[in-house]
Amino acid sequence: MTEIDPRRLLDRLPILEGVPPAARDLLAAAARQVRHDAGATIFRRGDPGEGMLVVLDGLVRLHLASAAGRELTLGLAGPGEPVGEIALIDGGPRSADATALTPVRALMFRHADAAAIIATDATVAGALLRTLAGRLRRTTDQTESVGLRTLQARLATALLQLSKADPSGLVRLPQGQIAALVAATRPKVNAVLADFRARGLVEPARAGLRLLDPEALRALGEA
Template sequence: MDDVLRRAPLFAALDDEQAAELRASMTETTLPRGEALFHEGDPGDRLYVIVEGKVKLHRASADGRESMLQVVGPGDMIGELALFDPGPRSASATALTEVKLLGLGHGDLQPWLGARPEVAMALLRAISRRLRRTNDVMSDLVFADVPGRVAKALLDLSRRFGVQSEEGIHVVHDLTQEELAQLVGASRETVNKALADFAQRGWLRLEARAVILLDVERLARRSR
């Protein structure tokens, strides 16, 4: 668990003694697959660090359609905006697998931010990366075609969850076909067509809630 926490920006700026002290002030939460950690619009004043499992961040439109913003996993943080600006949650967070998280309230972190500006800077850098990624996603929705977005999404998932094997990069993403389509921002039929084309070309092999990337170079070129 300590190695995972050290990857989180909240802990990266602390020494071992400080990290242990902060860890002791956090509360542990576990969720089964499919259970929501919080919903869009809920009051938010708590940050979470994922220790085990995967969580999807998603939003719903007025007509009930879902869009997925990101899949996050061990070492990632959720809800960091609440520490600087407590208010309604901007998205929902739902467990894709069984998940273990550590939570920290706004009031508990304020003394750390006041006494250790390096912690605040680390959190702000994390928020900046999240914003930059959101800008990239918005740009892709406007300028990139669906196969390009599918290739880019698979490469992003591989960088964070992929394991190198003899065949290629094995990526257990834990997403259904519908959820993968929500992540890409397209219909399930269009995404499945792109995946089938990639498989026919020998660039990947599909598995249940997983994929093996066989030709990363060609997928990277297709994602541009």
């Protein structure tokens, strides 16, 4: 994939709305592009906090795992969204695991490079505070989703997010990983998918799962 000028990429990021051009120039100079293959571990909980990633293409899963192997999805980050933003501010260790669900291209902002910009430019600091607030809201929403929403609603939302992140519009993730995303067992996810197929909402495709009625799935996700 052809490298793109980081400065042009920054202009498209909602999290930097309101940051003046001069500060964006400094951030662009500090940024570097990184890529991760589908299934790759981007970082693990406790790893040194190198800095923040901003996703350009693909989908990243943020999650926690217990010693017994149980996992909890904290959220998904797609194009324009940050990953590991706390480390950009304090340089501390990672607070969760991050895994590339699809091929991912991102901008990396190192803590060491960005610290001086944050300290001297209030607009950059404000943008990061808004980013942190947004992440907290999304984490709260995810916790609410697991505790209060039906599996049908959680699965419909996850399928929409996964298909949106794939250039072909297919859901290519194995069912075991989809089950982890929605905090359910694989048999339960298989049963709901069978119901979705019977209702004409999805169908098996050669390379994954095709969504036949995204609007109906969206309505289920919002129910």
